[in-house]
Amino acid sequence: MSARIVLLLPEVLGTYGDAGNAAVLAARLRWRGIDAHVHTVGWDDAVPEGGDVYVLGGGEDAAQMLAVERLRGSAGLRRALDRGAPTLAVCAGLQILGRAFTVADGTWVPGLGMLDVETTPGRGARRIGDVTADPLLDGLDELLVGFENHGGVTTLGADAAPLARVRGAGAGNGTGDRIEGAVGGRGGSIVGTYFHGPVLARNPALADLLLTRALGTLPPLEVPEGLPSSTARRLGARFRGLNAAVRRRAGA
Amino acid sequence: MPTVNPSARTIGGVIPRLPARARLAVAAARSVSGLARRTGRNGSVIGGRVATVLDRRVLGRLAAGRTVVLVTGTNGKTTTTSMIARALGGDAAERSSTGTGGDGDVATNHLGANMPDGITTALLDAPGTRLAVMEVDESYLGEVAAATDPAVIVLLNFSRDQLDRVGEVRTVARRVGDAVAAHPRARVVAFADDVLCAGAGLRSASPLWVSSPSSWTGDAGVCPRCDGPVTHAGLRWTCGSCGLERPPGNWALVRDDAGWSVRGPDGVEVPLELALPGHANRLNAAFAIAVATELGVAPAVAAARLRGLEQVGGRYRTVTRPGGTTRLLLAKNPAGWAQVLDLLDEGPGRPVVVAVNSREADGRDVSWLWDVPFERLAGHPVVVAGERAAELSVRLAYAGLPHRLADDAVAATRDTVGPVDLVGNYTAFHDAARVLT
Numbered sequence: 211m212s213a214r215i216v217l218l219l220p221e222v223l224g225t226y227g228d229a230g231n232a233a234v235l236a237a238r239l240r241w242r243g244i245d246a247h248v249h250t251v252g253w254d255d256a257v258p259e260g261g262d263v264y265v266l267g268g269g270e271d272a273a274q275m276l277a278v279e280r281l282r283g284s285a286g287l288r289r290a291l292d293r294g295a296p297t298l299a300v301c302a303g304l305q306i307l308g309r310a311f312t313v314a315d316g317t318w319v320p321g322l323g324m325l326d327v328e329t330t331p332g333r334g335a336r337r338i339g340d341v342t343a344d345p346l347l348d349g350l351d352e353l354l355v356g357f358e359n360h361g362g363v364t365t366l367g368a369d370a371a372p373l374a375r376v377r378g379a380g381a382g383n384g385t386g387d388r389i390e391g392a393v394g395g396r397g398g399s400i401v402g403t404y405f406h407g408p409v410l411a412r413n414p415a416l417a418d419l420l421l422t423r424a425l426g427t428l429p430p431l432e433v434p435e436g437l438p439s440s441t442a443r444r445l446g447a448r449f450r451g452l453n454a455a456v457r458r459r460a461g462a
Numbered sequence: 463m464p465t466v467n468p469s470a471r472t473i474g475g476v477i478p479r480l481p482a483r484a485r486l487a488v489a490a491a492r493s494v495s496g497l498a499r500r501t502g503r504n505g506s507v508i509g510g511r512v513a514t515v516l517d518r519r520v521l522g523r524l525a526a527g528r529t530v531v532l533v534t535g536t537n538g539k540t541t542t543t544s545m546i547a548r549a550l551g552g553d554a555a556e557r558s559s560t561g562t563g564g565d566g567d568v569a570t571n572h573l574g575a576n577m578p579d580g581i582t583t584a585l586l587d588a589p590g591t592r593l594a595v596m597e598v599d600e601s602y603l604g605e606v607a608a609a610t611d612p613a614v615i616v617l618l619n620f621s622r623d624q625l626d627r628v629g630e631v632r633t634v635a636r637r638v639g640d641a642v643a644a645h646p647r648a649r650v651v652a653f654a655d656d657v658l659c660a661g662a663g664l665r666s667a668s669p670l671w672v673s674s675p676s677s678w679t680g681d682a683g684v685c686p687r688c689d690g691p692v693t694h695a696g697l698r699w700t701c702g703s704c705g706l707e708r709p710p711g712n713w714a715l716v717r718d719d720a721g722w723s724v725r726g727p728d729g730v731e732v733p734l735e736l737a738l739p740g741h742a743n744r745l746n747a748a749f750a751i752a753v754a755t756e757l758g759v760a761p762a763v764a765a766a767r768l769r770g771l772e773q774v775g776g777r778y779r780t781v782t783r784p785g786g787t788t789r790l791l792l793a794k795n796p797a798g799w800a801q802v803l804d805l806l807d808e809g810p811g812r813p814v815v816v817a818v819n820s821r822e823a824d825g826r827d828v829s830w831l832w833d834v835p836f837e838r839l840a841g842h843p844v845v846v847a848g849e850r851a852a853e854l855s856v857r858l859a860y861a862g863l864p865h866r867l868a869d870d871a872v873a874a875t876r877d878t879v880g881p882v883d884l885v886g887n888y889t890a891f892h893d894a895a896r897v898l899t
């Protein structure tokens with residue numbers, strides 16, 4: 211049976227290349243001999259509840275408001291998140307899964323309430339640029355890298371944990387304490403981040419962590435032939451597996 | 463929909479004499495421009511900058527009395543501007559030595575200097591021309607239109623480009639719409655198939671629509687009028703909330719057994735015989751013929767004038783090198799790449815060198831590479847170069863494309879036998895063009 215990577219609403223949540231995260235996940239399974247495909251949920255499609263990993267990307271204000279209204283009534287997505295399906299939510303995707311967000315014009319919008327975060331418009335300029343961050347997530351030991359480009363400020367509630375702590379001039383969630391992203395949902399199954407790039411293309415270990423949570427221990431990765439050796443090295447798995455405690459929590 | 467704009471102005475008019483302060487500004491600017499060019503700079507903006515310092519209203523004074531066409535959009539501005547100038551009778555011999563100046567009786571900004579200083583310089587360099595055809599950066603359309611009182615505003619397309627620098631594309635398109643609404647006397651010629659472009663064009667009371675197949679719908683999910691969901695079915699698009707839909711084209715690209723032609727109002731149909739390759743250029747030509755017709759040129763005459771155009775600022779130019787030829791192509795965002803991939807599909811699977819930089823002018827973020835369907839390069843030997851070659855290589859690996867890395871794009875073309883295409887984004891393209899031409 212083919213593993214299913216579910217990409218949600220790329221027509222409206224596809225502004226910053228984040229659909230690439232789904233392509234990366236599927237390819238990294240195929241490179242391990244596991245059949246995989248990307249199931250794209252278009253505007254008129256139902257969200258399947260049996261996906262292996264769910265992926266949401268970034269989008270502009272109007273697109274984000276459309277996306278949250280479209281997903282609010284989705285029984286498939288709710289069931290998937292309730293059972294703890296591994297989920298990656300980037301930028302607007304992160305804000306949508308939270309309790310609520312306020313867009314630049316002041317409109318307050320209830321989120322899907324799956325992640326204990328709330329987002330408000332930031333003061334001053336948008337946070338834009340390349341960032342590096344030290345991961346705070348069990349199982350990740352490589353620096354995270356990405357490109358941040360957002361105006362919102364995301365505050366974590368008691369039921370969400372930070373994903374990473376940014377270095378240098380990075381802004382992360384914009385709360386001034388260097389915290390980047392949010393991990394929450396059932397068993398910590400939702401990983402939210404502001405990193406574009408796409409984040410999984412630039413951080414293959416994070417991709418493999420999501421896949422391990424979904425499918426258990428993965429076979430070794432065989433990089434395709436015909437690539438420059440430096441690229442093959444970048445693609446090679448550096449993820450060393452989940453420790454026992456996380457594996458129990460993730461139910462893997 | 464009327465095909466004759468009651469407020470359209472005919473070419474001509476009397477160019478008024480400049481006031482004393484403006485004459486001083488113009489004289490100073492010309493001397494500075496000349497100095498810059500003699501010292502090896504291209505001098506495409508400095509003259510305008512100096513003139514504007516001395517006379518803040520110089521752009522408007524230089525435009526007064528001329529019939530002005532402004533061309534804006536994300537992709538194809540430079541090529542379409544060049545085509546319009548030519549269709550209106552400009553002699554099309556590009557003055558690459560100065561970069562600006564008169565194409566016969568048409569002033570135009572050839573080097574893509576498309577902000578107010580560059581446009582001012584182009585007008586300074588072409589005194590007395592009755593026509594001015596200028597490409598304008600999307601963010602400056604309002605300012606330039608306010609100064610030049612355009613007869614025609616051309617809206618080509620709006621898609622994501624340098625999100626980190628230019629801002630969100632919907633905001634850009636909305637401001638362009640505001641500029642359109644502020645100039646009711648201008649005839650707007652806009653692309654009907656592009657949702658954001660149509661949204662801006664509809665701010666005009668009687669726009670002329672150009673229509674053609676296009677493979678990019680990536681920024682078209684949200685309605686520009688009501689923020690509702692827009693769905694696509696082939697070329698048609700409709701907003702599910704307010705019912706806004708693709709306007710019927712007044713000018714359309716059509717294909718029959720004889721090849722491609724442009725069909726216009728009143729039964730007009732003219733065949734296209736372009737030297738420039740690819741579908742994007744056929745569409746640019748449809749715009750040029752529509753604008754020229756609007757300004758009184760017979761469509762067949764306009765189409766004939768486009769035939770000899772072979773390259774625009776180095777784009778599409780083919781240069782000979784030992785062992786083969788190199789064709790230079792520019793693609794700086796996903797929509798531009800969609801056009802280049804269409805073009806490459808039309809030919810044999812020859813080698814492609816792809817170069818990507820991320821300097822200020824390119825945008826620092828390279829996430830957009832993931833919105834390009836590079837899978838379509840399968841069948842072409844591919845070489846990756848440029849300052850962001852490492853990220854591009856990862857992208858191509860995930861697209862399943864074997865390839866090799868090169869330190870230098872131009873050197874990589876020299877390692878290839880036979881014809882090769884070199885595709886660069888903004889600075890990568892210009893770096894290569896400078897070395898090769």
Ligand SMILES: [Zn+2]
Nearest residue numbers: 685688701704
């Ligand atoms: Zn609508």
